Amino acid sequence: MLTEEQQGIFRIIENGNIATAKGFKAGGLHCGIRKQKIDFGWFYSEVPANAAGVYTTNVFQAAPLKVTQESIGKENKLQAVVVNSGIANACTGKQGLEDAYDMRKLFAEAVGVEEHLAAVASTGLIGELLPMERIHKGISQINNTEHHGADKFETAILTTDTHEKGIAIELEIDGEKVVIGGAAKGSGMIHPNMATMLGFVTTDAAIEGSELSAALKSITNKSFNMITVDGDTSTNDMVLVLANGKAGNSTLSEKHKDWEKFYQGLKFVCEYLAKEIARDGEGASKLVEVCVEGSFSDESAAAIAKSIISSNLVKTAIHGADANWGRIITAIGYSGQSLDPDKVSIFLGDILVVENGVPHKFDEDEAKQYLLQDEVKITAKLGDGNGKATAWGCDLSYEYVRINASYRT
Structure with a gap:
C-alpha cells in the first residue's frame, strides 16, 4: 500500500481510526432515524482544535453545511462534530436550518463544548425534515460508554456504503510522534468537486490554522475532487480537518523543516479515504x-x-x-x-x-x-x-x- 518513499515518512497504524490521535474520542448509536442501523455519530477533541473545511459546489447547500461553515468562521476552530445518516436535512427551508442549529446546541451542551465550536453534518434522503425527537434522544445517550468507539462512528455515518472507511498513520515531527486519522462515507452521487460524501480527519499535530486550510484545499483537489462514481454532486458534502496540537510538536507551517512530511501524511490519508469511496461505489465491483x-x-x-x-x-x-x-x-x-x-x-x-x-x-x-x-x-x-x-x-x-x-x- 505504501511506496518506498512513503515508508520512509510514516507508517499505517493497525486498526487506526479517527480517534487514534491524542485527545480525540468518538462514538455512535441507533437513535431511530433508520430502521435498525446505527445512524447517529460524533467525535470530539479534549481541547479546541484548529479546523479547516471544504464543501460541496452544489448551489443547494444543506442546512448542516451552513451551520458548520458559520461555526468554523468564528475562530477557524472546532472541538466537536455530530453526524446523522438517513436524512440529509437538505431543501428543508427555515425549519431545517432551525433544526440544524438545535442539533448543534444540544450536542455542544452534551459534550461540554462552546456551541460555536461544534459542527453538524447530515447525509441521506433529501427533502425530509429531521425527526428531532429522535435526534434529541440520541444526543441524550452520548455519554453512555456503551456507545463509545470509533468503529461505531464509522458505521453511523454510512448510507448505501457496503463497509466502513477509516485509517490512521503515524509520523515523527520535531522528535514527537504525530498521528493523522480519518473516516469517511460515500458510495453514490460521487463526482469531482465534492460529492455525496463526508470526510473527517483528525490530527494531534500543532499547525497554524491558515496553513491547515491551505493544505486541505490543495490536497482535496488531488484526492476527494478526483473521484467519481456516477457524475452526480450532492447537497451535503464536506471534508473537515481538526488539529488539536496534543502531540507537542512546534507549530507547523510551510517554513517548518518537517512541513513536507506532514503534508504528505495528510495527503495520503485523504487519498486513501477518497479511493475507498470510489472503490465502494454503489454496485461497483472494481x-x-x-x-x-x-x-x-x-x-x-x-x-x-x-x-x-x-x-x-x-x-x-x-x-x-x-x-x-x-x-x-x-x-x-x-x-x-x-x-x-x-x-x-x-x-x-x-x-x-x-x-x-x-x-x-x-x-x-x-x-x-x-x-x-x-x-x-x-x-x-x-x-x-x-x-x-x-x-x-x-x-x-x-x-x-x-x-x-x-x-x-
Whole structure:
C-alpha cells in the first residue's frame, strides 16, 4: 500500500481510526432515524482544535453545511462534530436550518463544548425534515460508554456504503510522534468537486490554522475532487480537518523543516479515504484508476483524467471486461483540452492498446483477464508536456441501477 518513499515518512497504524490521535474520542448509536442501523455519530477533541473545511459546489447547500461553515468562521476552530445518516436535512427551508442549529446546541451542551465550536453534518434522503425527537434522544445517550468507539462512528455515518472507511498513520515531527486519522462515507452521487460524501480527519499535530486550510484545499483537489462514481454532486458534502496540537510538536507551517512530511501524511490519508469511496461505489465491483501523463499542464491532465473516469461508456466497458479503448479515446477527445491526437498512447495496466493515436495489436484474452481484476489502471500518455494527474472511480453495473431505482424504498 505504501511506496518506498512513503515508508520512509510514516507508517499505517493497525486498526487506526479517527480517534487514534491524542485527545480525540468518538462514538455512535441507533437513535431511530433508520430502521435498525446505527445512524447517529460524533467525535470530539479534549481541547479546541484548529479546523479547516471544504464543501460541496452544489448551489443547494444543506442546512448542516451552513451551520458548520458559520461555526468554523468564528475562530477557524472546532472541538466537536455530530453526524446523522438517513436524512440529509437538505431543501428543508427555515425549519431545517432551525433544526440544524438545535442539533448543534444540544450536542455542544452534551459534550461540554462552546456551541460555536461544534459542527453538524447530515447525509441521506433529501427533502425530509429531521425527526428531532429522535435526534434529541440520541444526543441524550452520548455519554453512555456503551456507545463509545470509533468503529461505531464509522458505521453511523454510512448510507448505501457496503463497509466502513477509516485509517490512521503515524509520523515523527520535531522528535514527537504525530498521528493523522480519518473516516469517511460515500458510495453514490460521487463526482469531482465534492460529492455525496463526508470526510473527517483528525490530527494531534500543532499547525497554524491558515496553513491547515491551505493544505486541505490543495490536497482535496488531488484526492476527494478526483473521484467519481456516477457524475452526480450532492447537497451535503464536506471534508473537515481538526488539529488539536496534543502531540507537542512546534507549530507547523510551510517554513517548518518537517512541513513536507506532514503534508504528505495528510495527503495520503485523504487519498486513501477518497479511493475507498470510489472503490465502494454503489454496485461497483472494481476500483478504476486513471493516470494521465504528458499533458500541457497538471490542470489539463486532471480535466482529461476526470473525463475518462466519468464516462459511463468507459465504466460499463470496464464492468464487462471489454477492452474497448475507443471509449477512452473518445473521452479524451471531448475533455475540452488541447492535445495532439497523434501522440496519444493508451495502456490497460501494462498492456499497450493505442500507440501514437492508432491501434496497437494486443492479446484480447490477456486484456480481458486484466479487466476482470478487482483493480484496473488506465494510463493515457499524451506526449505534449509534463502535466500529470490521477483520478479514481469504479465500474458501472446493473446493481447500481437496482440500488438507485428503489432508493426511497
